Amino acid sequence: MPEQFKMILKHADSAGYTPDMACYLRHGGYESLKKALATPARTLPDGKTQSPQEVVRDEVLKSGLRGRGGAGFSAGLKWSFVDRRSGKPIYLICNADESEPGTFKDRQIIYKDPHQLVEGMIISCWANDVKLAYIYIRGEMPNGAKLLNQALKDARANGFLGKNILGTGYDLEIYVHRGAGAYICGEETGLIESLEGKRAYPRIKPPYFPAVLGLYMCPTIVNNVETLCHVRHIVAMGSGEYAKLGTPNNTGTRIVSLSGDVQKPGYFEIEVGKVTIGQLIFDANFGGGLKPGRTLKAIIPGGSSSKVLKAGEVFKLNRKGADGQMTKVDVPLLDLPYDFDSLQGAGTMSGSGAIIVMDDTRSMVDSLANLSAFYAHESCGQCTPCREGALWLAKGLHRLEHGEGRKEDADYLTHIAQNIQGRTICAFGEAASWPVLSFVKKFRDEFEARGAADEAARASGAGPTPERKLAASPQP
Amino acid sequence: MSFSVPPTLEAELDELATHYPQKRSASLMFLHAFQEHFGHVPREAVEWTARKLGLQPINVYELVTFYPMFRQQPVGKTHIKVCRTLSCALAGSAELREHFCQKLGLDSHKHTPQTTADGKFTVEFVECLASCGTAPVVMVNDDLLEKVTVTEADRVLASGKK
Ligand SMILES: Cc1cc2nc3c(=O)[nH]c(=O)nc-3n(C[C@H](O)[C@H](O)[C@H](O)COP(=O)(O)O)c2cc1C
Ligand code: SF4
Ligand code: FES
Numbered sequence: 001m002p003e004q005f006k007m008i009l010k011h012a013d014s015a016g017y018t019p020d021m022a023c024y025l026r027h028g029g030y031e032s033l034k035k036a037l038a039t040p041a042r043t044l045p046d047g048k049t050q051s052p053q054e055v056v057r058d059e060v061l062k063s064g065l066r067g068r069g070g071a072g073f074s075a076g077l078k079w080s081f082v083d084r085r086s087g088k089p090i091y092l093i094c095n096a097d098e099s100e101p102g103t104f105k106d107r108q109i110i111y112k113d114p115h116q117l118v119e120g121m122i123i124s125c126w127a128n129d130v131k132l133a134y135i136y137i138r139g140e141m142p143n144g145a146k147l148l149n150q151a152l153k154d155a156r157a158n159g160f161l162g163k164n165i166l167g168t169g170y171d172l173e174i175y176v177h178r179g180a181g182a183y184i185c186g187e188e189t190g191l192i193e194s195l196e197g198k199r200a201y202p203r204i205k206p207p208y209f210p211a212v213l214g215l216y217m218c219p220t221i222v223n224n225v226e227t228l229c230h231v232r233h234i235v236a237m238g239s240g241e242y243a244k245l246g247t248p249n250n251t252g253t254r255i256v257s258l259s260g261d262v263q264k265p266g267y268f269e270i271e272v273g274k275v276t277i278g279q280l281i282f283d284a285n286f287g288g289g290l291k292p293g294r295t296l297k298a299i300i301p302g303g304s305s306s307k308v309l310k311a312g313e314v315f316k317l318n319r320k321g322a323d324g325q326m327t328k329v330d331v332p333l334l335d336l337p338y339d340f341d342s343l344q345g346a347g348t349m350s351g352s353g354a355i356i357v358m359d360d361t362r363s364m365v366d367s368l369a370n371l372s373a374f375y376a377h378e379s380c381g382q383c384t385p386c387r388e389g390a391l392w393l394a395k396g397l398h399r400l401e402h403g404e405g406r407k408e409d410a411d412y413l414t415h416i417a418q419n420i421q422g423r424t425i426c427a428f429g430e431a432a433s434w435p436v437l438s439f440v441k442k443f444r445d446e447f448e449a450r451g452a453a454d455e456a457a458r459a460s461g462a463g464p465t466p467e468r469k470l471a472a473s474p475q476p
Numbered sequence: 477m478s479f480s481v482p483p484t485l486e487a488e489l490d491e492l493a494t495h496y497p498q499k500r501s502a503s504l505m506f507l508h509a510f511q512e513h514f515g516h517v518p519r520e521a522v523e524w525t526a527r528k529l530g531l532q533p534i535n536v537y538e539l540v541t542f543y544p545m546f547r548q549q550p551v552g553k554t555h556i557k558v559c560r561t562l563s564c565a566l567a568g569s570a571e572l573r574e575h576f577c578q579k580l581g582l583d584s585h586k587h588t589p590q591t592t593a594d595g596k597f598t599v600e601f602v603e604c605l606a607s608c609g610t611a612p613v614v615m616v617n618d619d620l621l622e623k624v625t626v627t628e629a630d631r632v633l634a635s636g637k638k
Binding site for chain 2: 098103107175182196198259260
């Protein structure tokens with residue numbers, strides 16, 4: 001039976017582990033920073049030399065590390081896009097907004113092991129010649145912000161941060177910046193605007209790629225909390241060893257957030273691609289299965305914005321055979337390895353690593369209505385298709401939820417969603433559309449039946465059908 | 477209430493402003509500090525922030541209206557934020573909010589935050605609080621309560637009534 005592989009969360013949950021400096025140092029804390037700062041320059045076979053910073057950047061590239069925030073983009077490649085010739089300062093921002101519904105992994109790091117993030121950040125800043133960096137933490141984590149401030153203060157006091165870090169002459173400052181309850185601050189360019197003291201209106205790309213025109217129109221790196229923590233481990237073990245974790249092109253470990261209808265919701269750190277969705281839901285080491293007497297209906301595999309997967313679906317995935325040839329094989333939903341590429345192959349994404357499970361007692365109409373209300377509330381309002389469309393989707397679903405549906409609502413919702421995606425400034429447009437498109441496509445019967453029942457009730461003069469409930473009552 | 481910024485708060489704000497190469501960046505942190513101090517963001521704090529950071533008042537005011545956490549009116553001493561989003565909803569958070577509202581005589585059909593007449597409680601629906609694995613979750617002032625049961629909800633109400 002597969003097990004967790006705890007690297008990022010190795011200590012966080014062990015008895016007696018506390019978020020303070022002394023405890024972190026007792027567990028080998030800041031040794032990776034020392035190792036990074038002592039990296040020698042190296043000469044490559046072609047005669048070119050790499051500075052110590054370039055060596056570490058190269059290590060991160062070779063490790064295969066992919067961003068854990070949502071898009072799964074190569075961290076090393078992202079760093080290589082940074083405009084280093086502009087003469088402008090380079091900034092680094094840690095995205096600790098953790099706002100994608102279903103996701104609760106960064107919280108574990110921030111609250112239980114804040115120094116790990118700080119160390120990962122300092123190394124990443126040093127490797128990228130950054131002198132000033134920020135942690136953008138969501139407003140609803142006030143105590144997390146306090147813990148991070150304390151960690152930064154202690155790092156300064158110990159010479160890991162501030163002027164002349166560990167006597168190397170390198171200066172770095174990191175500050176905590178708090179958001180204030182807007183989901184769109186998780187989108188990196190919205191985050192940058194917010195950090196500049198403005199409304200979090202995402203910027204259009206091109207030209208505003210953060211690597212070139214980011215914070216204060218300077219080159220900027222935005223990485224997720226978990227991504228930055230991995231840097232510490234890549235330095236500690238070397239890119240070669242790191243890349244042996246996980247599966248090819250999906251290296252390392254990943255913290256999966258599992259919620260919804262399972263016996264044991266929670267967060268589980270796994271080697272990427274070494275555990276299947278079925279194992280995550282059903283194995284005793286992970287979700288522990290569904291509640292008694294229930295069957296699986298659907299899962300949202302990568303945060304609320306990812307396309308829903310239906311129980312029983314079978315996907316055609318590319319697999320490399322023993323002879324090295326790529327062939328298409330059938331992979332049932334529960335056998336999908338939980339990694340970036342398999343989920344993409346299944347037409348969805350592993351996004352923020354958050355799985356929401358729904359069993360046969362749940363209505364897909366009401367579940368989608370819940371999500372669409374979220375997107376309607378969170379659109380920043382800059383683009384008309386998103387601002388209006390997200391609201392129309394929510395209103396249409398509200399009608400269906402409250403007994404006022406129509407047969408044509410399935411088509412209506414699809415039509416609106418299709419006219420949002422691809423027509424907006426930021427990927428929120430897709431985030432709002434994808435759940436609708438996938439829920440309606442895969443559970444069309446349910447949407448149509450709901451609309452038809454409402455129409456029939458109206459025609460017979462019975463009035464709107466009574467309100468349905470998404471959930472049973474909370475525990476007494 | 478006449479508006480004044482006590483010296484300790486002003487010192488805190490001055491320090492915060494040093495964190496940024498451009499002063500305007502500090503405005504969100506200023507608003508947080510004011511809200512912590514006054515319980516909400518008074519109009520005068522918006523104007524004060526604008527003067528201090530060399531901005532027009534609208535540059536600050538538009539933040540107060542954009543970011544859901546900032547409020548222009550006082551809220552109850554015990555501020556209850558119930559998570560509305562899917563994982564919590566599957567675990568009964570709508571019913572939990574209903575329970576809070578019912579016990580406090582508030583109208584659960586209204587979508588905006590509701591405050592009791594005695595100013596002791598505010599009940600609000602908020603979006604995902606990044607703790608979906610321990611649904612349903614509720615924030616009571618700065619603290620997160622997890623796997624909240626009806627019994628625990630009643631405990632929150634009892635301690636807030638004191
Ligand atoms: C609507 C939206 C919300 C997002 N929310 C978050 C978030 O809460 N946390 C996060 O790390 N990334 C979030 N992202 C992704 C970021 O834009 C960005 O890609 C990420 O922080 C990059 O870090 P990584 O490369 O380390 O993953 C969001 C993206 C979109 C479009
Ligand atoms: S897509 Fe939506 S959230 Fe993104 S910029 Fe446009 S209106 Fe704002
Ligand atoms: S859905 Fe409630 S904390 Fe995420």
